[in-house]
Amino acid sequence: MTRQTLAEPDLEVRAFVAPVGVNEDPVTGSLNASLAQWLIADGHLPERYLAGQGACLGRAGRVHIERDASGQVWVGGESVTCITWHGDAVSRPDAGAPVQAGPSDPGGRPAGALDHLVVMAASLPEGVAWCEATLGVTPGPGGEHPLMGTHNRLLRIATPDFPNAYFEIIAINPVANKDQRTLGKRWFDMENPGLSAQVAREGPQLIHWVARVPDVQAAVADLAALGIDRGDVLQASRATPGGLLQWQITVRPDGQRLFDGCLPTLIQWGDVHPAPSMPDSGVTLRSLDLRHPDATALRGACDRLGLVQATVKPGPARLSARLQTPKGLIEIHSGNPLS
Amino acid sequence: LGLQAQQVLAAQLLDNGPVWLGLLLDSPDTVLALEPDHAALKDFGTKSGHCQRQTVTGCYSIDIALEPGSPGLRRA
Numbered sequence: 001m002t003r004q005t006l007a008e009p010d011l012e013v014r015a016f017v018a019p020v021g022v023n024e025d026p027v028t029g030s031l032n033a034s035l036a037q038w039l040i041a042d043g044h045l046p047e048r049y050l051a052g053q054g055a056c057l058g059r060a061g062r063v064h065i066e067r068d069a070s071g072q073v074w075v076g077g078e079s080v081t082c083i084t085w086h087g088d089a090v091s092r093p094d095a096g097a098p099v100q101a102g103p104s105d106p107g108g109r110p111a112g113a114l115d116h117l118v119v120m121a122a123s124l125p126e127g128v129a130w131c132e133a134t135l136g137v138t139p140g141p142g143g144e145h146p147l148m149g150t151h152n153r154l155l156r157i158a159t160p161d162f163p164n165a166y167f168e169i170i171a172i173n174p175v176a177n178k179d180q181r182t183l184g185k186r187w188f189d190m191e192n193p194g195l196s197a198q199v200a201r202e203g204p205q206l207i208h209w210v211a212r213v214p215d216v217q218a219a220v221a222d223l224a225a226l227g228i229d230r231g232d233v234l235q236a237s238r239a240t241p242g243g244l245l246q247w248q249i250t251v252r253p254d255g256q257r258l259f260d261g262c263l264p265t266l267i268q269w270g271d272v273h274p275a276p277s278m279p280d281s282g283v284t285l286r287s288l289d290l291r292h293p294d295a296t297a298l299r300g301a302c303d304r305l306g307l308v309q310a311t312v313k314p315g316p317a318r319l320s321a322r323l324q325t326p327k328g329l330i331e332i333h334s335g336n337p338l339s
Numbered sequence: 340l341g342l343q344a345q346q347v348l349a350a351q352l353l354d355n356g357p358v359w360l361g362l363l364l365d366s367p368d369t370v371l372a373l374e375p376d377h378a379a380l381k382d383f384g385t386k387s388g389h390c391q392r393q394t395v396t397g398c399y400s401i402d403i404a405l406e407p408g409s410p411g412l413r414r415a
Contacts, residue, residue, distance in 0.1 A: 009367075011367075012370045012397045013394065013395075013396050014371075014394065014396075015359075015392065015393075016375055016380050016392065016393045016394065016395075018377040018378070018380050018381035019381050023375075024377075030356070031355065031359060031394055034353035034354075034355045034359065034361070035396060037353075038351045038353060039363070039396070042349065044349070051396075055371060056371060327356075
């Protein structure tokens with residue numbers, strides 16, 4: 001690209017980074033976020049502007065900056081895909097018109113809410129390494145799930161829009177005694193050969209989400225009325241320093257997530273929710289977007305549960321979450337099944 | 340950087356993980372014309388310890404009015 005084809009920027013930026021081994025960086029998204037916070041707050045620039053960087057290196061780039069009503073600064077720009085690594089943070093514009101899940105009337109009961117995102121890894125150390133490389137933070141401790149032979153690490157990603165939301169990195173525990181499992185297949189399709197192979201092939205990835213509901217039995221009945229079998233309601237508990245965690249969660253005997261992971265598993269917590277006792281992670285959830293060929297049925301199910309935080313669009317099945325991280329705003333999404 | 344003091348309108352330490360020394364310069368042309376001594380900048384970054392990287396910016400078509408004695412100017 002030449003400068004002539006680009007809009008004139010409101011701000012010219014150069015970044016000198018000799019101590020990291022390169023004299024000058026052509027485009028630095030995270031730096032532009034910091035600059036925006038400074039220059040907008042001090043009145044040098046308006047709440048929306050265009051920055052230019054890299055012209056001196058023959059790689060003129062444009063960075064779009066906007067500060068929203070809540071004071072959050074958003075950084076964006078066009079890009080050229082040189083390498084695609086499915087399972088890693090990749091941000092790209094989506095096709096299809098977004099359809100916001102509409103308001104619901106779940107029989108007068110309080111609405112459901114996004115509880116946590118589920119990232120599956122072939123092993124927990126692999127999941128931790130993925131988290132550090134992708135989100136730029138080390139996940140906090142988690143626990144063991146003796147019933148399922150799985151274990152996890154947790155990360156709080158809550159915001160006012162997603163209260164008590166957290167991030168679960170989960171893997172099959174290779175040393176858990178499988179014989180003690182009293183159930184059918186493990187939850188979240190973790191024993192599904194296709195999904196296991198996909199995770200082994202592409203690395204840790206977003207596979208599912210879990211929604212908390214005030215009355216899990218009633219929510220299961222609501223879905224049954226729509227012809228959706230969310231499965232059995234299992235009781236579980238775990239002692240933690242923050243108190244006894246108790247929850248009820250839906251698991252199908254066949255372990256299936258349904259809707260390729262886009263329809264959430266349902267959870268009902270006891271008196272203690274784990275998120276408030278998790279430390280701030282530096283990562284916050286900005287949005288969850290669901291795409292599915294049967295978007296109408298998926299949207300109907302979300303509406304029935306009062307889940308209005310996720311957008312539902314028609315298209316090939318995919319979950320995408322945008323997260324604000326120390327590495328900037330990133331998007332993670334579910335992987336690609338072999339066709 | 341080879342700048343005159345009057346070309347620096349404001350300065351701010353920016354911490355987004357790495358710590359940057361941010362300088363707001365008098366014009367985009369000044370920004371684009373800089374030919375820094377990168378070895379000296381690296382040395383500066385290493386010696387200053389908490390500020391390993393530098394960034395310079397210049398606004399187009401923005402009427403810049405700084406209050407005299409702003410913290411940014413003193414830090415510069």
